[in-house]
Amino acid sequence: MQITNKFTLTLPARSSNESFARACISAFATQLDPTIEEISDIKTAVSEAVTNCIVHAYKEQVLGKIYITAFLQDNNSIKIKIRDKGCGIANIEQAMEPLYTSVGGERAGLGFAVMESFMDSVKVSSVVGKGTTITMTKKISPRISVNG
């Protein structure tokens, strides 16, 4: 598979950057001519991953950095990598369980469930004390031209 376009973005882990990050990725993804629903799915998944960096990786205390790379691929798909250098996840399987949350309170524990439901694939790699990388892909369905 060939990469046809790419961008990288590094952001401080501030909650005000959640909307900025998803707006950037959705603007980039429009090059694949997605539907409104596909764009919304991508925005939501990115918002979950970026929020996880802020809430979990840096625990809303350390102003760490969030590293985002997005690739457009020649099979009309987008691949998004969201990386942090935060605390890491000791038990990835448990973290990905729907409704599991390590912080409780107002977090629903659905971040990974949403990413998995709205994207085609979600991979998580993490090293405790080093950080976490989420890699997500989504294929954009080809549009049928009205002119045939």
Next chain:
Amino acid sequence: MSVQINVTGEVVTAYLGGELDHHTAKEMREAIDSAVELNMPTLLILDFKDVTFMDSSGIGLVMGRYRNLLKTGAELHIMGAPPQIYKMLKLAGIERLAKLESR
């Protein structure tokens, strides 16, 4: 992000607007909770008609309000959810906690 509160008898309606994420949820939550504390409604309606984006922080907001209402036995209704937000609410099984109506 905006919240407009309307009180009619024992019903509090919160009209939510704009983007609902981890960054904006706190302010929305505080506005809703203070209206509920002040008015002690038997029914809380969350109107999502003007919400343009919502991630799982919105689910956390709904679940948190549901838990608070359990203490007084008040009901929770969710109205006007646009398609993408309805999809998210269904994914979380919110219809088991609250009456759920799409736009």
